[in-house]
Amino acid sequence: MSATLAQTGLPSRKLEAWKYTDLRPLAALAPAAAPEIADIAALAADLPSFPGPRLVFVNGRRAASLSVPAPAGVITDLATGGDFAPFAPAPLAALNARLAQDGAAIHVPEGLDAGTLALVHLTIAEDAAPVFVHPRHRIALAAGATLTLVEYAGGRGVYWQNPVIEIMLAPGATLRHVRIQAEDRESFHTATIFVDLLAGARYDAFTLGLGARLARSECHARLGGAGAIAHLAAVQLLRGAQHGDITTVVAHDAPGCASRQTVKSVVDGRAHAVFQGRIEVARAAQKTDGYQMSQALLLSPDAEIDCKPELEIFADDVKCSHGATIGALDPEQLFYLRARGIPEAAARAMLVRAFLIDAIEAVSEAGARALLERAIDDWWEGAR
Amino acid sequence: MSAFAEPRDPIQAATEGRYKWGFETAIEMEIAPKGLNEDIIRLISAKKDEPEWLLAWRLKAFAAWRETSEPDWAKVKHPPIDYQALHYYAAPKRKPGPKSLAEVDPELLATYEKLGIPLRERAILAGVEGAGAAEVRPDIAPGVAIDAVFDSVSVATTFRETLAKAGVIFCPISEAVREHPDLVRRYLGSVVPPGDNFFAALNSAVFTDGSFVFVPKGVRCPMELSTYFRINARNTGQFERTLIIAEAGASVSYLEGCTAPQRDENQLHAAVVELVALDDATIKYSTVQNWYPGDAEGRGGIYNFVTKRGACRGARSKISWTQVETGSAITWKYPSCILQGEGSVGEFYSVAVTNHHQQADTGTKMIHLGANTKSTIIAKGISAGRSNNTYRGLVRMMPRAQGARNFTQCDSLLIGDRCGAHTVPYIESRNPSARVEHEATTSKIADDQLFYCRSRGLSQEDAVNLIVNGFCKDVLKELPMEFAVEAQKLLAVSLEGSVG
Numbered sequence: 001m002s003a004t005l006a007q008t009g010l011p012s013r014k015l016e017a018w019k020y021t022d023l024r025p026l027a028a029l030a031p032a033a034a035p036e037i038a039d040i041a042a043l044a045a046d047l048p049s050f051p052g053p054r055l056v057f058v059n060g061r062r063a064a065s066l067s068v069p070a071p072a073g074v075i076t077d078l079a080t081g082g083d084f085a086p087f088a089p090a091p092l093a094a095l096n097a098r099l100a101q102d103g104a105a106i107h108v109p110e111g112l113d114a115g116t117l118a119l120v121h122l123t124i125a126e127d128a129a130p131v132f133v134h135p136r137h138r139i140a141l142a143a144g145a146t147l148t149l150v151e152y153a154g155g156r157g158v159y160w161q162n163p164v165i166e167i168m169l170a171p172g173a174t175l176r177h178v179r180i181q182a183e184d185r186e187s188f189h190t191a192t193i194f195v196d197l198l199a200g201a202r203y204d205a206f207t208l209g210l211g212a213r214l215a216r217s218e219c220h221a222r223l224g225g226a227g228a229i230a231h232l233a234a235v236q237l238l239r240g241a242q243h244g245d246i247t248t249v250v251a252h253d254a255p256g257c258a259s260r261q262t263v264k265s266v267v268d269g270r271a272h273a274v275f276q277g278r279i280e281v282a283r284a285a286q287k288t289d290g291y292q293m294s295q296a297l298l299l300s301p302d303a304e305i306d307c308k309p310e311l312e313i314f315a316d317d318v319k320c321s322h323g324a325t326i327g328a329l330d331p332e333q334l335f336y337l338r339a340r341g342i343p344e345a346a347a348r349a350m351l352v353r354a355f356l357i358d359a360i361e362a363v364s365e366a367g368a369r370a371l372l373e374r375a376i377d378d379w380w381e382g383a384r
Numbered sequence: 385m386s387a388f389a390e391p392r393d394p395i396q397a398a399t400e401g402r403y404k405w406g407f408e409t410a411i412e413m414e415i416a417p418k419g420l421n422e423d424i425i426r427l428i429s430a431k432k433d434e435p436e437w438l439l440a441w442r443l444k445a446f447a448a449w450r451e452t453s454e455p456d457w458a459k460v461k462h463p464p465i466d467y468q469a470l471h472y473y474a475a476p477k478r479k480p481g482p483k484s485l486a487e488v489d490p491e492l493l494a495t496y497e498k499l500g501i502p503l504r505e506r507a508i509l510a511g512v513e514g515a516g517a518a519e520v521r522p523d524i525a526p527g528v529a530i531d532a533v534f535d536s537v538s539v540a541t542t543f544r545e546t547l548a549k550a551g552v553i554f555c556p557i558s559e560a561v562r563e564h565p566d567l568v569r570r571y572l573g574s575v576v577p578p579g580d581n582f583f584a585a586l587n588s589a590v591f592t593d594g595s596f597v598f599v600p601k602g603v604r605c606p607m608e609l610s611t612y613f614r615i616n617a618r619n620t621g622q623f624e625r626t627l628i629i630a631e632a633g634a635s636v637s638y639l640e641g642c643t644a645p646q647r648d649e650n651q652l653h654a655a656v657v658e659l660v661a662l663d664d665a666t667i668k669y670s671t672v673q674n675w676y677p678g679d680a681e682g683r684g685g686i687y688n689f690v691t692k693r694g695a696c697r698g699a700r701s702k703i704s705w706t707q708v709e710t711g712s713a714i715t716w717k718y719p720s721c722i723l724q725g726e727g728s729v730g731e732f733y734s735v736a737v738t739n740h741h742q743q744a745d746t747g748t749k750m751i752h753l754g755a756n757t758k759s760t761i762i763a764k765g766i767s768a769g770r771s772n773n774t775y776r777g778l779v780r781m782m783p784r785a786q787g788a789r790n791f792t793q794c795d796s797l798l799i800g801d802r803c804g805a806h807t808v809p810y811i812e813s814r815n816p817s818a819r820v821e822h823e824a825t826t827s828k829i830a831d832d833q834l835f836y837c838r839s840r841g842l843s844q845e846d847a848v849n850l851i852v853n854g855f856c857k858d859v860l861k862e863l864p865m866e867f868a869v870e871a872q873k874l875l876a877v878s879l880e881g882s883v884g
Contacts, residue, residue, distance in 0.1 A: 016457070283801060283802075286801070296813070298813065298815070298816035299816065300816060301783070301815070301816060302783075302814075303814075303816060304812075304813065304814045305811075305812070305813050306810070306811070306812045306813075307810075307811040307812070307822075308808070308809065308810050308811070309807075309809060309811075309822070309824070310806070310807060310808050310809075311796075311805070311806060311807040311824060311826055312804070312806045313796070313798065313804060313805045313806065313826050314803075314804045315798075315801060316798035316799065316800060316801045316803070316828045317801075317828055318798075318826060318827070318828070319825075319826075319827060320825070320826040320827075321823065321824060321825040321826070322807070322822075322823070322824050323821075323822065323823040323824075324809070324811055324820070324821070324822040324823075325819075325820065325821050325822070326781075326811060326813045326818070326819065326820040327816075327818070327819040327820070328816040328817055328819075
């Protein structure tokens with residue numbers, strides 16, 4: 001594998017899109033394809049507590065015994081095909097295309113509200129040898145269909161998880177996509193998500209990045225039909241020597257579309273957070289409403305944040321804006337809470353929670369919200 | 385209904401007006417052969433009677449230039465530049481000093497006329513014997529000292545004596561090399577090293593002239609200093625080198641204005657400006673750039689690839705860049721501040737206007753090294769026609785920039801649906817106590833704003849002017865009086881009525 005990696009050439013920092021994220025530690029890892037796990041039943045305890053139907057993948061392979069079937073009408077077969085438009089080149093997605101073995105193909109038929117479906121990845125690399133997994137999923141919602149997809153990634157050991165998700169939303173379809181990345185702190189997680197929205201479709205995404213030694217979540221959303229709406233919210237909580245990267249490209253190709261992005265990074269220890277977000281507005285995309293806000297909180301003197309919010313606009317009748325702020329906890333706010341008898345640690349936790357609230361609010365579905373809140377609480381507990 | 389239903393043609397006619405300052409002066413020139421090699425550099429150095437160290441410095445820069453390649457990251461497109469097809473040296477032929485204005489080359493006088501230089505100053509500029517600086521009475525009008533850069537050699541420098549009385553040195557850099565070699569040697573290349581980037585290396589190798597300003601300790605420069613940059617000879621790249629040093633407690637305001645004759649071929653301009661501010665010093669550098677932008681089809685025009693950087697070395701020092709960029713076919717320019725001294729302040733105020741096929745990729749870098757350093761960035765981009773206008777900026781908070789602060793605002797205005805407006809900010813922080821705020825917006829001139837103005841009897845053009853001037857107000861108010869007026873006129877000329 002190491003030879004393959006060297007040949008494919010993981011993107012280097014010389015590539016503008018990879019300016020702030022260095023994959024050399026990953027290249028040095030030289031992982032091999034993840035082996036099949038014999039005793040899958042023993043992994044039940046590793047699953048997130050989340051009710052309802054779920055698709056579980058262990059080391060990149062579908063684990064039917066851990067999965068709970070989806071409601072009638074929803075196809076979760078391995079069927080390939082579907083009219084997926086080719087997406088912008090992304091080096092890690094190309095690597096995935098070459099190495100992918102398994103994945104889910106989810107199809108929700110016209111007009112069906114399919115409720116909530118969980119998509120769980122567990123990667124177990126308990127031997128000393130590092131492994132890789134390249135899952136590839138395709139999700140298609142037919143006209144007017146609705147789905148809430150809760151994605152969870154976790155595992156144990158040193159591994160590289162490199163999923164690609166292709167999403168196609170037909171006119172009027174709505175996908176709520178909640179992603180919780182809670183990988184082992186020794187692992188690497190690089191996800192590439194492509195979303196194609198047709199007229200009036202809606203994509204509401206929330207990504208929580210907690211785990212991994214190095215993580216990157218890269219989302220390319222293309223608003224290809226009039227009146228489509230994309231909301232991309234993300235929170236990353238980093239500490240120790242973690243590296244977290246949230247990259248988005250929102251392409252407005254049709255008139256009258258709206259996009260909203262709210263990204264929050266909390267950086268402690270020697271961690272390094274990256275946010276790169278680009279809004280592209282094509283000539284045809286008049287009446288575009290694009291908004292992006294990225295905020296970062298640095299909690300330690302050695303923490304680092306790099307932020308690159310970009311606008312690329314070729315239409316004149318548009319309203320596009322972005323904002324970015326970087327700072328520490330406000331000492332005055334801390335003092336206010338301390339003066340009311342709240343211990344320092346609790347006061348800090350309270351302020352960080354308040355900082356995150358407008359991003360988390362994007363998740364309305366109760367089960368997903370609960371899972372999310374728990375994950376954030378656990379992270380905070382682990383900090384002390 | 386209204387205002388916006390008006391035909392666009394008369395408006396376009398107004399914007400497509402001939403380049404107002406497109407004149408060419410036929411003065412006898414002394415030109416080096418085309419091409420760039422060590423011999424040309426030796427020739428330039430010899431022509432200017434330069435000391436050995438400067439020649440060595442140039443050759444070192446040339447070696448660095450050959451090692452680097454032309455940057456390709458900016459959002460600009462142009463055919464490849466043949467650096468061997470340019471002249472690297474052109475000087476007006478020297479004549480003995482004329483006795484009166486009547487003896488001065490009428491072409492030169494006509495140039496001054498078009499530049500709007502007052503009569504008395506023309507005599508001084510043209511080197512008329514006896515036309516001394518003593519004539520200038522600052523009590524009547526605040527003096528503006530002009531170092532006219534006529535192609536590559538500073539034709540003359542005015543107000544020298546008034547400035548000398550205050551201890552300020554303001555002269556062509558070639559003269560400074562001869563008369564103040566220690567100062568030049570100490571500071572030249574200390575902010576923009578010879579090998580800094582492709583264009584800076586080129587400039588360091590072949591720069592022919594530019595301005596040198598030295599304001600000694602505690603001196604407040606008694607007048608605004610000004611240079612008119614002009615590119616005149618056909619096919620000569622112009623490589624100006626400007627060095628401004630403000631010692632502790634000193635302050636100076638420097639104005640740079642540009643006009644160039646109309647011509648067909650693209651011309652290369654790669655200037656380097658270095659500013660050094662020591663403790664409590666203040667340098668204000670203002671630019672109005674109005675070089676020939678090419679015609680409505682995008683033919684011709686100046687390539688403006690400039691490296692401008694200021695170092696706030698001393699505590700509480702301040703460097704402020706203000707620019708109004710309306711000209712040039714391509715602008716590649718990032719006036720930057722290195723905020724080293726504790727509590728030092730960097731400012732960048734910019735208006736960039738592009739029309740027709742112009743391309744501008746401009747912005748700033750604010751590198752916060754010292755504690756409690758502050759920077760402000762206000763950038764306004766206006767794109768019309770088929771032009772592309774990019775703001776590209778970097779704000780970097782280094783680990784020792786305790787309590788540092790940055791505020792950035794980038795606003796873009798699009799006029800017409802064939803143009804592009806882009807914003808590419810890089811924000812990097814390694815200090816939790818540093819605060820960075822960035823905001824950017826893109827919009828067009830709102831129909832209701834136009835309607836409001838029209839319903840109060842303003843013409844379409846006046847309404848657009850009013851709105852654009854309002855859009856740029858935060859920047860224009862930073863310009864010194866002399867420039868503010870010219871800048872407003874330029875905005876009007878560049879954009880009047882190009883409403884989408």
